[in-house]
Amino acid sequence: MKIRDIYETAVKMGMDKDPRGKSELQRILKRNREKYDSLPEKEKELFDRESLKNPYSDTRILVGDPDSEVRSALVGIDMEVGEVLLADRLRSSGRPVDLIISHHPEGRALAALNEVMALQADLWHRLGVPINVGDALISKRMAEIQRAFLPRNHERALDAARLLGIPFMCIHTPSDNQVNAYLSDFFARRRPRMVKDVVEALRTIPEYRTAALNRSGPAIIAGSPENRAGRIMVDMTGGTEGPQQILERLSQAGVGTVVCMHYSDKHRDEAEKHQMNVVVAGHIVSDSLGLNLILDELEKKGLEVIPASGLIRVSRLPGKKRGKGSGSGGS
Numbered sequence: 001m002k003i004r005d006i007y008e009t010a011v012k013m014g015m016d017k018d019p020r021g022k023s024e025l026q027r028i029l030k031r032n033r034e035k036y037d038s039l040p041e042k043e044k045e046l047f048d049r050e051s052l053k054n055p056y057s058d059t060r061i062l063v064g065d066p067d068s069e070v071r072s073a074l075v076g077i078d079m080e081v082g083e084v085l086l087a088d089r090l091r092s093s094g095r096p097v098d099l100i101i102s103h104h105p106e107g108r109a110l111a112a113l114n115e116v117m118a119l120q121a122d123l124w125h126r127l128g129v130p131i132n133v134g135d136a137l138i139s140k141r142m143a144e145i146q147r148a149f150l151p152r153n154h155e156r157a158l159d160a161a162r163l164l165g166i167p168f169m170c171i172h173t174p175s176d177n178q179v180n181a182y183l184s185d186f187f188a189r190r191r192p193r194m195v196k197d198v199v200e201a202l203r204t205i206p207e208y209r210t211a212a213l214n215r216s217g218p219a220i221i222a223g224s225p226e227n228r229a230g231r232i233m234v235d236m237t238g239g240t241e242g243p244q245q246i247l248e249r250l251s252q253a254g255v256g257t258v259v260c261m262h263y264s265d266k267h268r269d270e271a272e273k274h275q276m277n278v279v280v281a282g283h284i285v286s287d288s289l290g291l292n293l294i295l296d297e298l299e300k301k302g303l304e305v306i307p308a309s310g311l312i313r314v315s316r317l318p319g320k321k322r323g324k325g326s327g328s329g330g331s
């Protein structure tokens with residue numbers, strides 16, 4: 001398959017599981033097109049034209065020709081200079097690596113991470129928070145994140161990949177949309193009664209089981225294990241942590257328990273203030289689950305996946321061995 005096929009598969013899968021729904025995504029792409037068309041010529045050159053067909057600013061082919069063929073990819077959660085060197089080392093020892101796939105974005109996909117955060121307002125809206133409240137709170141937070149990422153050395157890993165001639169891409173929000181939808185369905189079916197039941201339910205999923213064995217699995221950080229969970233919100237997509245002020249609104253809208261990848265102490269304190277339970281499912285493990293759902297699709301199409309950098313690779317394809325990859329302890 002070509003790099004372009006991997007990219008297009010990921011974007012399509014992301015759109016299929018997007019909390020905004022298909023018609024809203026089409027509206028967003030149309031709005032981007034109108035924005036582009038109305039720009040003066042010299043500004044058109046600077047416009048990111050991928051945004052005309054891909055609503056995820058944090059998912060891009062960053063190095064390499066999109067039409068080059070890929071048989072095997074080194075795939076991980078954070079692919080930095082070390083992992084680029086690892087890819088080169090594998091190549092020189094005779095193991096082909098045609099592409100590096102990072103979950104967390106690099107380069108311009110990292111610099112523009114804030115843009116994907118807008119979808120959080122739609123997630124909250126589905127739970128009963130007025131869209132005007134969501135839009136107002138998320139836009140302030142998006143500006144904060146943009147400022148925070150602006151001074152980073154975005155191109156560092158990509159420069160290493162360019163020097164070594166290894167194509168590099170990242171798949172972020174399409175992957176986070178997978179885990180968000182997967183766990184939302186999972187809890188809707190299992191309906192855990194107490195907060196401790198949320199943790200127990202998570203541990204039945206192979207990725208979280210592996211993470212629990214590595215002491216990086218689900219943990220209750222606010223509320224008591226014996227509290228009733230109430231309505232569960234899975235908060236795992238939309239770039240990065242949202243504004244903490246939304247927690248009061250979510251609590252009023254009837255959310256009892258937030259299940260997330262990571263949570264700052266400020267967010268935790270705010271959740272406690274509004275009597276919400278918080279279960280941190282685990283960061284890298286949740287990223288792994290989301291990515292695994294896309295990797296299964298890519299493996300079906302013939303891609304060989306070499307897991308690295310924290311990826312707990314579990315395949316859900318029939319006949320595939322489970323638990324390959326990082327920290328699986330040979331299970």
Ligand SMILES: [Zn+2]
Nearest residue numbers: 104261283287
């Ligand atoms: Zn992540």
